[in-house]
Amino acid sequence: MDRRITIGGLGPGIHIYNARHLDKQPSLSMQDYTIITGITDAGVAAEVKRWLARHLPDCHPVKVVQSAGIPDYQQIMEIPLSELESLDRFDDLTLVIIHYPTDNFVRANLRPLVEVMARLRGENGCPWDKKQSHQTLKPYLIEETYEVLEAIDKGDMHSLCEELGDLLLQIVFHAQIASEKDLFNIDDVIRTIVEKMVRRHPHVFGSTEVNSASEVLVNWEKIKQEEKAQKPDRQRSLLDSIPRQLPALLQAERVQSKVARVGFDWPDYRGALDKLREEMSELEQVLAGGSYDEQKSELGDLLFAAVNVARLNKIDAEDALRQTLDKFKRRFTYIEQKATKTNRDLALVPLEEMDRWWEEAKKLEES
Missing domain, CATH: 3.30.950.10 (Tetrapyrrole methylase, C-terminal domain)
Structure with missing residues (x-):
């Protein structure tokens, strides 16, 4: 040899x-x-x-x-x-x-993490890790995903690196559980996504020509539909691939974007804005005398229409609402601090005074 x-x-x-x-x-x-x-x-x-x-x-x-x-x-x-x-x-x-070319870079190796997880799940491993299943890990997968988003929003690259590692651990964890049942392993996960990315980018890995990002999306959707045609029992609708577990605003945006790719959309945001006004009027009517179910339905229609306006203006509705929540928290924290400085129970502070403090917080932010 x-x-x-x-x-x-x-x-x-x-x-x-x-x-x-x-x-x-x-x-x-x-x-x-x-x-x-x-x-x-x-x-x-x-x-x-x-x-x-x-x-x-x-x-x-x-x-x-x-x-x-x-x-x-x-x-x-x-x-x-x-x-x-x-x-x-x-x-x-x-x-x-x-x-494996090593042109002035070190190839990252996922194997040590896979081996650590296999040991944690092994005979002499960690009792907690051995006890977990795909179902019990769901909350941790969601939590780690949101921690990644928070690091991105803060612009903290050190935290982002760490949080991406935590998210990667969840992926390896699920792959390890599946491999123990001979369903798939981490190599299958990687191979599948590599093949999918190559297949869905024929303009990079093949001879297809595109002139814009929108053409890329059209091709992407067409290829996905061709893939679905080979698996008719798994997906029958264009919308079946959108997880119901997504946050509602994000799910609404995904639904609207999906149908827009096949032409079911407003020409521009003005049509969606008119629809938003229409839904607001209908909500006012049912709030004045409709049933709870009618009110709930009309409020849902209003929120869906608002997401459409956001999407057509290239605004991320989920991110916009999160930004508003952060703003609300900052201003309410200011109110709490004002009450603390005056040794007062916030619950006993008149609403008019809290409103004044709110306006103070708003002016401080604007300045």
């Missing part, structure tokens, strides 16, 4: 696997070079390809060395991974070389 590597011109720091023992390898090592030996026939090559496909896209280039180290017989060729089993010749000295 050392003789073959030297002939191949490869340096130290490589990983070598035997093709017949790949099932004992948890993953592909992210070293500069990985060599797989013993590819004696097309059947073994097919198994090697299937194993590598868990970690690499089909288009990833691999080097095949036939009759490795034998003068006058050695042949080296580079082919896409997808063609590995289609070679016309194999022998006892056929091997595959997988190269």
